[in-house]
Every structure is written in C-alpha cells, then in structure tokens.
Amino acid sequence: MERKLSSPMAPTFMVSAPGKAIVFGEHAAVYGKPAIAAAISLRSYLLVTTLSKSRRTVQLNFRDIGLNHTWEIDTLPWNVFHQPSKKRFYSSVVDSLDSEFLEAIMPHAQAVSKHLPEKQRKIHIKSATAFLYLFLSLGSSKSPGFIYTLRSTIPIGAGLGSSASVCVCLSAALLIQIRALAGPHPDQPLEEAEMQIEHINRWAFVGELCIHGDPSGVDNTVSAGGKAVMFQRNASGPPSVIRLTKFPKLPLLLVDTQQPRSTAIQVEKVKTLKTNHPEITEIILDGIGKIATSALELMPSADFSGNSDALGHWGTLIGMNHGFLVSLGVSHPRLERIRELVDYANIGWTKLTGAGGGGCAITLFRPDIEDQTIEELEQKFSAEGFQIYEIILGADGVGVLWPAVFRNGTNGKAGEEIDQKMFENADGVEGINQLVGVGVQENREGWEFWTRDVFPR
Numbered sequence: 168m169e170r171k172l173s174s175p176m177a178p179t180f181m182v183s184a185p186g187k188a189i190v191f192g193e194h195a196a197v198y199g200k201p202a203i204a205a206a207i208s209l210r211s212y213l214l215v216t217t218l219s220k221s222r223r224t225v226q227l228n229f230r231d232i233g234l235n236h237t238w239e240i241d242t243l244p245w246n247v248f249h250q251p252s253k254k255r256f257y258s259s260v261v262d263s264l265d266s267e268f269l270e271a272i273m274p275h276a277q278a279v280s281k282h283l284p285e286k287q288r289k290i291h292i293k294s295a296t297a298f299l300y301l302f303l304s305l306g307s308s309k310s311p312g313f314i315y316t317l318r319s320t321i322p323i324g325a326g327l328g329s330s331a332s333v334c335v336c337l338s339a340a341l342l343i344q345i346r347a348l349a350g351p352h353p354d355q356p357l358e359e360a361e362m363q364i365e366h367i368n369r370w371a372f373v374g375e376l377c378i379h380g381d382p383s384g385v386d387n388t389v390s391a392g393g394k395a396v397m398f399q400r401n402a403s404g405p406p407s408v409i410r411l412t413k414f415p416k417l418p419l420l421l422v423d424t425q426q427p428r429s430t431a432i433q434v435e436k437v438k439t440l441k442t443n444h445p446e447i448t449e450i451i452l453d454g455i456g457k458i459a460t461s462a463l464e465l466m467p468s469a470d471f472s473g474n475s476d477a478l479g480h481w482g483t484l485i486g487m488n489h490g491f492l493v494s495l496g497v498s499h500p501r502l503e504r505i506r507e508l509v510d511y512a513n514i515g516w517t518k519l520t521g522a523g524g525g526g527c528a529i530t531l532f533r534p535d536i537e538d539q540t541i542e543e544l545e546q547k548f549s550a551e552g553f554q555i556y557e558i559i560l561g562a563d564g565v566g567v568l569w570p571a572v573f574r575n576g577t578n579g580k581a582g583e584e585i586d587q588k589m590f591e592n593a594d595g596v597e598g599i600n601q602l603v604g605v606g607v608q609e610n611r612e613g614w615e616f617w618t619r620d621v622f623p624r
C-alpha cells in the first residue's frame with residue numbers, strides 16, 4: 168500500500184513510537200555485549216500537517232521542550248546533502264554521521280534557540296540537528312511545506328528512551344512522506360512488516376547518533392519493533408536482534424528520581440573509565456553481558472506468577488547488574504535512595520534503567536508481596552519527591568494513524584481531523600493520553616502497527 172504523502176493535498180497524519188526500559192545490559196550494550204529491553208506503554212506522538220503549495224517552510228513544533236522554529240525550505244543546505252559523491256550517505260545503510268553534513272546543518276540547528284540558557288539550548292540543538300539531518304537526508308528541496316508537531320508522554324532524559332522514540336517518529340514520518348514504506352496493514356506478510364520496521368529503525372539510529380554520539384542502537388531497535396528484544400551490537404554490520412515473543416509479565420515498579428541527566432554524558436563517563444582502567448572496566452562490562460545472557464537462559468514461560476524460583480533468579484541478576492553499574496560510576500544518590508527503601512522493606516530487587524546518573528530505576532517485586540506493603544512504599548517515594556510510573560512492558564512498536572482523525576466518540580469529535588492546536592495544547596500526559604494515547608482503548612481505533620501482538624496481556 169503506497170501512500171502519496173508528498174502531495175500538497177496530503178491529509179494530516181500521525182505516527183507514534185514507544186519508550187523502553189532496559190531490563191539488563193545498559194552501557195555494556197555500547198561495547199557489543201548483549202542487552203534485554205522492552206517497549207513500554209509511554210509513547211511519543213508526531214502530527215504531520217502539510218501546508219498549501221505556496222508556503223514553502225518547515226516548522227518544528229516540539230512543545231515538550233519549548234522548541235518552535237520555522238525554516239525556509241530553500242535556504243537549507245540541500246546541495247551539500249544531495250551531492251552525487253555523498254549518495255551512499257542517504258541511499259544505503261548509514262551507521263555514522265558525515266562531518267560535512269553536520270557542519271552544513273549546524274548554523275540552521277543553532278538558529279533555533281539563540282537566547283536560551285546553555286542547558287536548554289543544548290536540548291533544542293540536539294533535537295533540531297536530528298530532525299534536520301533526517302529531513303535533508305530523506306527529503307527533497309522540492310518538498311512542500313510541513314509542520315511537525317510532537318508531544319510525548321515519556322519523561323525526557325530519564326532513561327526511558329525518549330530520544331529514540333522521537334527519532335523513530337521522525338524517521339517513520341519522513342519515510343512515509345517519501346513513499347518509502349508499505350503498510351502497515353493487518354494482512355501484511357510478517358517478513359515485509361519486519362523489513363519496514365528495519366528501514367525505520369536504521370534512520371532512527373541516525374537521529375540517535377545526532378543526539379548521543381555513540382548509541383548502541385538498542386533503544387531505537389526496541390522502540391521501532393516494540394515488544395521486547397535481546398540486542399547485541401556487532402563490530403561491523405547490523406546488530407543481532409532476537410525478538411522475545413515470550414517476555415514474562417513482570418511485577419515491576421518504575422520510579423523516576425526526577426534527577427535530570429544526559430545519556431551522552433553518562434556514556435562518556437564509562438568511556439573515560441575504560442580508557443583509564445581498561446582491564447577492570449572490560450571485566451565489568453563483560454559481567455553485565457553475562458548477566459543478560461544468563462537472564463535470557465533463565466527466562467521462563469510468559470508468566471512469572473507461581474514461579475518464584477525464576478523470579479528470584481531474575482531478581483538476583485537485577486541486583487548484580489545494578490552493582491556493576493554502580494562500579495561503572497553511573498548511579499546517583501537518588502537512585503541509591505530508591506534501592507535503599509526497597510532493600511529495607513526487603514520486598515524486591517532494584518536497578519537503574521537507561522544511562523543512569525539520575526533518571527529511573529526499576530524494582531522487581533518478590534512473589535506474594537501484599538498490596539498494602541507496596542502502597543506504603545509508594546507513599547514513601549511520593550513523600551521524598553520521586554515519581555512513580557505505571558507501565559506495561561511489551562508495548563506495540565511504531566504505528567500510524569492515517570488520516571489523523573478522531574475515530575471515536577470519547578472526545579466528542581468522531582470523524583474530525585486532529586486539530587494541531589488542540590494536540591499542541593493537550594494538558595500534560597493525561598491530556599495527551601486522553602486525546603490520542605493509543606493505550607486508551609477507544610483511541611486505538613484507526614491506528615495500524617507493523618508489529619503484531621505476540622504477548623499475553
């Protein structure tokens with residue numbers, strides 16, 4: 168099914184991609200060790216509006232970070248991106264950034280936030296760079312004007328793969344616009360769907376390269392394909408990915424320290440440690456990889472309930488994995504406080520998830536913990552300023568709503584186009600979920616996913 172979205176009359180459409188939780192193996196994944204990660208029910212949503220033929224501008228409206236910038240399409244450095252000698256950079260698999268491209272983009276990316284404080288400015292520039300790199304690689308100077316409006320329910324910079332989910336949305340939207348994707352549709356052969364996911368994933372990785380320098384690729388892989396994966400980066404060629412179709416239902420709690428940090432800085436920390444203490448660091452990274460392999464071997468049936476041995480084994484591995492991450496220097500006192508509270512109550516095993524240095528921790532509960540005990544713990548977390556997220560693991564990967572109209576009566580607007588302003592101004596996570604959240608059953612109507620439901624819910 169080909170879509171003619173580059174036509175000026177193309178209707179508004181929306182794409183969405185999930186965040187992720189790394190259950191085992193962060194950081195070591197960067198160095199080619201295996202990792203296990205699952206897509207979560209928090210997601211990003213990107214609305215693409217085509218402008219009339221006479222308006223040849225591209226507007227990036229990233230409301231969550233306060234970025235709203237418009238470029239004239241004709242002023243962008245198309246000549247640099249589309250020179251014949253650079254063809255391989257946009258026609259084949261791209262696994263590194265081109266310095267000439269980056270240089271050409273930089274003044275345009277830097278134009279987005281001239282007068283902001285340094286920290287916020289960096290965030291804006293990273294997102295704008297990822298967008299421009301993909302837009303110029305995949306798009307054309309003849310392109311009509313567009314508005315890209317993004318909202319996300321994933322906390323930014325908290326280890327839940329917000330960057331990857333944004334990059335998957337951008338990649339999917341742009342590939343749809345150049346008619347490079349077939350589907351998704353329910354009777355699409357699995358192999359074809361997998362190829363489409365991989366196409367989206369590869370360009371999302373390029374976006375991640377713009378945001379964090381040296382990503383392993385695990386985040387974009389699990390965001391694009393959804394569900395859960397065992398992921399291993401290879402020294403050359405594409406990574407090895409096993410889709411985990413029997414990922415267990417975990418009694419899991421996700422707690423956010425609310426301590427912001429940047430993945431790029433945490434990854435850099437480990438790199439410095441590896442330079443200064445190569446042998447010891449390699450042993451730790453290898454140990455983390457062995458934990459992920461062991462977890463995969465011990466992964467029981469789809470359900471942990473009534474299988475306390477398996478749960479206990481995974482719990483022990485979670486504790487060991489966290490210990491190794493502490494040794495790498497990527498924990499934080501707030502993360503240790505979460506672990507301390509869980510350990511005192513003796514009700515489970517905790518590890519940081521994602522790049523650490525702040526961000527989120529996951530706790531796997533022991534079997535048969537009373538609901539009241541969990542409630543008491545949650546109250547302590549709230550009192551100390553931690554944020555608890557209710558998530559489901561194994562969510563759908565990238566999906567498309569085409570055209571972007573309300574399909575149901577919950578918003579009282581069935582059949583109406585999803586209004587850009589309404590989406591832009593949706594009030595926080597609740598507002599976004601209510602309006603378009605695919606986790607809300609009524610809102611799922613009309614969404615199509617390349618991934619299939621393989622997990623028991």
Ligand SMILES: Nc1ncnc2c1ncn2[C@@H]1O[C@H](COP(=O)(O)OP(=O)(O)O)[C@@H](O)[C@H]1O
Nearest residue numbers: 231290293294319324325326327328329330430
């Ligand atoms: N909702 C969003 N809107 C715009 N940019 C975003 C959004 N979420 C993430 N980003 C980009 O991703 C970066 C955060 O990525 P990263 O440090 O890898 O943390 P995370 O663990 O959330 O992926 C931000 O600096 C920003 O550039």
Ligand SMILES: C[C@@](O)(CCOP(=O)(O)O)CC(=O)O
Nearest residue numbers: 193194326328382383521522
């Ligand atoms: C630390 C790392 O393993 C995961 C980073 O995840 P996040 O950006 O913190 O969500 C880096 C990577 O694998 O690219």
Ligand SMILES: [Mg+2]
Nearest residue numbers: 328330331430
């Ligand atoms: Mg990230």
